Amino acid sequence: MSETQQTGSPRTSPGTGTSGAAAAPRVIVVGYSSKPEGRAALARALTEARARNAEVVVVHSSPDSELAGLRAELAASGVPHEIKEAADALDPAEELITTADARAAEFIVIGLRRRSPVGKLLLGSNAQRVLLDAACPVLAVKAETV
Template sequence: MAETQQAEGPAATPVPAATAGGGSTRVIVVGYSAKPEGRAALARALAEARARDAEVVVVHTSPDAELADLRAELAASGVPHELKEAADALDPAEELITTADARDAEFIVIGLRKRSPVGKLLLGSNAQRVLLDAACPVLAVKAESA
């Protein structure tokens, strides 16, 4: 079994080290909130990580009360992961972009929500910023309709 290394940051969790053979670990960064679009992004990131034998770095804006559920879901997934709290909950886009750059991520997964016509006029959404400013590819997923 691979050794465990301590991830960085105050809200980080341990993650398995890179696999034997000296290869670097593939990384997928995902933006998470407890909203439907955040849950959809996490589900897709975990599926992609399984398919690609990759680690998931979850950048979250969840309050402490919701972290236990998130940690349990990540642990149950069996996917190597790091949990990272966004330093500025009002600007998680910057944290996603910075984390993806620092970890040389293959891509970022974000969730999208439906916006009203007026909302579409108000530029500056976090999703739009990630789509336009990220150096790596971005996979945008929608939450399933109720």
């Protein structure tokens, strides 16, 4: 399932000040879940999208019951966006990498959980895979501690 919401004004070509018919929109791909690290990743992706005049593609692994809240938050942000359900919930890293490649993303934003001292020796397998295998840069963010 994929849906797109377009908002804002037409994009302009660098240096021309006019709408560029051939200019591809800038894209940021973000991995989202309703966990604190997923929410932190979405917040950072929206901030980056506003600063760069980019579209956000949200690859989510949230239950259907939480999609209405995600849709409302994205609509309220005013950022052009697309919501894409991770086809394989067991391999969200592959979905993020594939989506970023297909959309020629500027970068991917992922959330990291805080870990215990022993857990810090290992990075989560999905995060590690995205960091190592993505063709574009990856921005890893942590959720704020309460």
